[in-house]
Amino acid sequence: MKRLLITSLASAVGVAAVLAATGPAASAADREVVLTQGHIDLFDVTYDPAAGRLRLAVGDDTGAQKVFRDPSTVTIAVDEDLAATAVPDLPAYSFLGAPGDTVYLLPFSQNPDLPWPGWSTERLMGSLPAGTEVSTAADAVRLSVAVEGPGQVHAYQSNAFGSPINHYVDTRDAGPDTIPISRNAHVHTEWSFSALGEYTFTVTPTATTATGGTLSGDAATYHVRVGDPVVAPGLGLDVAANRPNAEYLYGQGITLTATPDAATDLDHYHWFIKGAGQTEYVVSNRSGTRELKLPTSTVWDGAQVVAKLYGHDHEVVAESEPITLAVDTLEPTTVLTAQADRAAYQIGQTAVLTSAQSPQTADDHYHWYVRKPGEEFYTWIDGTRAADATLPITADLQGAEVVVRLFDGDHAVLAESAPIVLTVGPAAAAATTTTVRLTRTSQRYGAAPGRADVAVSTASGAGAGRVSVSAGGRDLGTHALDGRGRASVALPARLAPGAHQVVARFVPADASAQAASSSAPARVTVAKARARVALRLAKPRVQAPARGRAVVRVAGVGTPTGKVRVLVDGKRVGTAALRNGRVVVRLPRLRAGRHDVRVRFAGDRHHAAAASAVRKLRVARR
Template identity: 40%
Template sequence: MNNRTRARTFGSALAGAVLLAGVVLAPPAASAQDRVVLTKGHTDAVDVHYADGELSLKVHDDTVSPAVIRDPADVTFQVLPQAAIEVPADPRYSFLGAVGATVWVLPQTQDPDLLWPGWNTTTLNSGVFTGDKVKLSLVGVDGPGNVTLFGVNAFGDPLIRFRSDDGLPDAIDVPVHTHAHASWAFSAEGSYTLKFQADATLTNGTALTTGPVDYTFVVGELPATGPDVSLSISGMADEYQPGDTVTLNAVQSPQTELDHYHWFSRCQGADDFAVVPGEAGASYSFTATRELNACEYVAKLYDDDHNVVAASEPVSLWVAFPPDPVGPSQTITATIDESQGALVVSVNPDDRSVVLPPAQLSTGGDRWESNGELRPVTVTDTRAGQPGWSVSGQIPGDFTSSGGQSFSSSFLGWTPQVTSQGTGQGAVAGPPVAPYLVGTPGTGLATSNLLASAPNGAGRGTAQLSAGLALSLPTETAAGTYTATLTLTAI
C-alpha cells in the first residue's frame, strides 16, 4: 500500500448512524474465569458505566454473540502482526515516527482482519453529570514503545486524542450517549499496559473518578502462556438408562502438573455452554435423566493465572426412554394447546445504535461508501404449533442531519445473517439487498426486506440475527452526520 493510499484510509468525510427499536436485557457480565484474548471484531474497549453512585470502566465485547460486559483485567487486546504499516511520507503524520518506519495501527474504520476498539458512553443518562459529559484520560503507558490515539477529519488532517511520547496525562471531554472510534498506533512490538481513567461531576457537585484502570495490549504474536497440551473427555457411554451414573474424565495429552478444570454443559434450546457450578476437578459425575438427553459437555484446563490452556471437543449424552411399565399402572395424558406461546423480536436497549465508519471514496472515486454491522436482533418463538416466522426490516424515512440535509434510505443495503439458533430451529437468512444505484435494480432498505425466516413446522426457540450493512452515496451528498431508524417486524 503506498503512502497516499494509507493517508486516505485515515481520512473521514461522512458518518451515518442507524437506530434500532426494541427491548431485551442488557449484555450479561462475563464471569471471572472468562479471561479472553480479543484479536478481531468490534469492542468498546473503554466502556464507561455509572451505577450505585460509582463510575467504572468496563469492556463491551461485541466479538461474541450475544455481547458481554467484561472486566478490563480479564481482557488482552491483541494488535495482530498484519496491523503493521509504514509511516507515510506526509508531514502531517510525522508524530508516528520517521518516514518508512514500521508502526502497528488498529484503524479508525473497521478492518475485518483486525481488532476495532473504541470508547463508549451510551449507557450514561442525560441530566446526571454536569455538562452531560465525562472526562476520559490516558494517564500512563508502560511498554516498549509509544502509543498514540488519533482521528482524521474530512480533509485528512490527524486529530490527536492521546499521545504518550509528549507527556501524560492526556484528556478529552466525552458527551454522554457517545460511541466513538480512533486509530490506535503503537511504535514497537511487545506488551503494553495503558492506564485509562474516567472522571465526572454529578449535578449536585459530587466528584467521581474511576482511578487509573489497567488495559493490556499485546502488539505482535502472543507469548507462550503454558504447556502444549491437548484435552479430551473419556467415559461417555453410547447410551444410558434413566438413573444411571455418568462419570466423565478429562484426559491431558501429554500429562502435566496442571489440575485446575472447569466443566461446561449445553442442553437443547441453549445457544451457549454454561459452567457447571462446583466442578473443578478432572472427573465429573452426575445422574442421567431423560431431561439431559442430547446435552453436550466440554472440559477446560487452566494454568495458575486462570488462563485456558486446553479445551476438549464436546461429547454428547444419550439417555434412553424408560422401559414400559409392568403390573398395575396408569396412563397420564397431557395436552398442549398449539395456539399458546408467543413470537417476540427484540434488541438490547443498551446496544441498539449502529455507527457506520466514516465514509470513504470508492475505488472509482464516484461514490461515498461505508460498511458496518447491524447490532444483534433476537427472535424468540415459544408457540407450540411451530407455524414458522419471518422478520423484516425497513427504514421508512430518510437519513437526516442536524443541519437539515437528508438522503434516501434506499442508499443503504444489507446482507442478512443468522449468527446462532436453537437445535432444529431452521432459521434462514434473507437475501442480500443492494444499495440503490442509478440505472440498476434494487431499492435498498427504503422498502421492507426479509432479514430471516423459519419455515412452517420449525422456528421454535431463540435465534440471533444480524446483517452486514453497505452504504453507497453519490459524491455530491453534503458532509455531515446522518441518522435514521430501522423498524423491525415479525410475523
C-alpha cells in the first residue's frame, strides 16, 4: 500500500484540500459512533490545558445537541447510491478521473441525507491559557494528514462559474503541500472519493503563537467508510434472550447473551439498540462483553438489538441478526402507596420508607428502586425485599425519585407506587462543646494577669476555627484554635476590680461541618491595686504661731485619684483632693510641742485605701 503524507489547510474564507491514497481496501471497521448524515466539524481544533497540547475532536452536530467526540470512536459513513456522481466532461475536473467515471461526492452545500464534514478552529482561542494567543497569520494553524485507502480523495471548492478553486493539494504527484488554517475559521469543501472502501486519516495539528512559538498536538485517527461495511466471513454470532422469544413482562430482567458459532479467543463486544419507531442504532454503554443486561422498562418494547464482535484491531468480525424485544404489563392487582418518614432529609440521615397495599393481597415480594436526577432508569436499592426499607441519604439524592414494586412469583410487576421525591439538604453541623478554664481565679489590678485556656471539641475530634473571648463584657479579641482545638488567651492586667465572668464563643471555620457554641462562664475576681502614700513635712520645726505644711504623694497603677485626710495626733485636721497624685496641705496652728502627723488615702476605683508613715512636727514657743 502506498502511503502519502498530505498537509491539510484551511483559511478564514474557506479552502479545499486533497487527501489521496492508493492500494487495496483498508481493514478498518466501523467504530462505536457511525455518522451517516448532518453537519460535522471533522477536524475541530482546540487546546487541552491539562495536557498542554493541541487536541483534535469530531464536532458532531447531527443530533439535538452538539457533541464533541474522540476521533477514534467515530466512523463517517458515505452512502454509495446517494453519493455516486459521474465525473463531468470538463478539463478543469480531469483530476477526478475520466469523463463519466463514478466518484462518490460529498457536496460543498449540505445534502441532508449525507455527511457534511468540514473543519473548525472556532473554539481554539477560547481554550488557550491566559497570556497565549494564536497568530493572526493565515497559516497560524496547520493539519498534517496521512491517508490510507483504496482510492483518491479530493477536497476542493468551486467558484461562481463552476470551476474548481482552492485545490491546494493534489496527491497525484505525491508531493507534500501546506495549506494554512487561520484562527476562528469554519470551512466546508466538496469531498470526492474515487473508490468504495475504508479510508483512514491520521491527522496531527500544529499552531504558531503570536510570539512565534509553536503549539503541537498528538495525532488522531479518523475513519471514513464509502459504501456498505465489509464484515469478515466465516464467523457467525447468535444472540439468545433469557425469556422465550424475547418476550417479557414488566419487572422481569432482560439478559441477552451473544455466542459465536465457532471457537474464538475474541471477547470484545459492542451492543447496538434501535428503539421502536427510531431509524438508527445507538451503541449501548451498558456492556462491552458477550452479555447485555437491560433495566426493567417498557421503553424496550419493540426495540431491536444487535451484537457485534470485534477483532484485535477493533474491526468487526461478526455481527448478529437483530433480536426484537417485547415487553408487556400485567393488570395491577392492588394499589400500592409509599411514604417516607420525613418531608426533607439532611445528608447522613437515613430515610425510613414504608408501603401499603389497598386492598391487601397475599403477595409479599417487594423491591425498592431509586432514580437520581439525570438518570433514565430506576436502580434497585440493594437488599430491599420487604414492604418497608431504609435508604442512607447522600448529596446526590436531592430530587431523586423512589418507588416500590410488588411482584408475582415470576417476577412480573403486580403494582408500582407513585414516586416519592426526596428533598435533601446539607448535613447537620456537628455539635461542639466549648470550655474555659482560668489559670487563676483571682488577681490584683495592674499585677501579672491569669490566662483563659479555651478548648473546643466535637464527638469525633477537635473544633476548627476561632474563639472570641470576653471578660465582664469586655471584648478580648478573636483567636485561632490550634490543631487540638485549643487557644490560650491572657486576661487584661488592668481588668477593673470586682467579679467578672469570662466567656468564650466558638466560631467554626466551616459552619456546615461544625456548629457554633459558647462556654459556661468562668468567674475571676480582681482586687484593687495597692497604693503607696508618701508624707513629707515642708519644715519639721516651726515657731508658733506659724503653720506647718504637709507634702503628700500617692503612687499606684497609673495615677491615683481621690482625697487624702490629714491627721495630727490622731485627729483629722483637713481633707484635700489629689492632683496628679500629689497635694500640699497647710496644717492648722498647733500648740507648742511635738505632734504626730499622718495622711490617709481614701482609695479610688482602682486602688485600695492606704496610709503614710507618721512624721514628727515640732512647734516651738514664740
